Amino acid sequence: MKKISRDKLGTSVLDNIISKYHGLPGGVLGIIEEAQELNKRKYLPEETLEYIAKKSGVPLAQIYSVVTFYSFFNLKPQGEHTVVVCRGTACHTRGSKDLLEFLKTLLNITEPQEDESIPLTTGDGRFTMRTVACIGQCALAPVIIIDGKVYSHMTLERLRKVINSIREKAKT
Ligand code: FES
Incomplete structure (x- = not known):
């Protein structure tokens, strides 16, 4: 066997x-x-x-x-935490590209991403970052989902705080 x-x-x-x-x-x-x-x-x-x-x-x-x-099936190991950045039109016009790039910096993801629809997982297996076309909450753009929780009107500063707090919790 x-x-x-x-x-x-x-x-x-x-x-x-x-x-x-x-x-x-x-x-x-x-x-x-x-x-x-x-x-x-x-x-x-x-x-x-x-x-x-x-x-x-x-x-x-x-x-x-x-x-x-089905996009919810994964053929590669996923991180402990999942961050989904909406890249639909409403979120794009309200800065989701900047959020995506900033997220890569926060997570120390340095590998080039030719196709942003392909999820990336950090080397330590802590985070998986993926994008989605639209989650149907356009009025709340830009929207990011972290571990299933929807964060509306997301800003760079707030994103940094949420990621840092996940890291801090892991230390305790
Ligand atoms: S484009 Fe982001 S929620 Fe619709």
């Missing part, structure tokens, strides 16, 4: 998830969603997808097409 590394789900956990959704409509989606949710780094390692394909009888190509269709 293939060895599963520590940040990946064990086969017994996956077996339970697969049996839970067996025969249900949309079962594959449920299996993949739960497998990601239970993964400590909130992603779907290749081995996990291969195991799900083998045990559920769903072709691996079909599983990959589901995973790549």
Whole structure:
């Protein structure tokens, strides 16, 4: 049997998830969603997808097409904290590009980002930074979501304070 590394789900956990959704409509989606949710780094390692394909009888190509269709599935490990910068038109005109660049500085992300829709994770695994086209809160632009909490009318100074406070909490 293939060895599963520590940040990946064990086969017994996956077996339970697969049996839970067996025969249900949309079962594959449920299996993949739960497998990601239970993964400590909130992603779907290749081995996990291969195991799900083998045990559920769903072709691996079909599983990959589901995973790549929905933007909430991750194929790479995610940071402990997620910062989502809205890059829609309303947020853009109110300074979201500056917020995005400032966030990279705050998180010490130096690698060039040719496509800003591709998430970046800090080397220490603490933060993942991603963008979104619009979250439907345009009147509150610019908007940033940090660990699921929506921050409206975001400013550079406020962003710095929120990131610093997350770092401070981690020290205590
Ligand atoms: S453009 Fe940012 S919330 Fe709509």
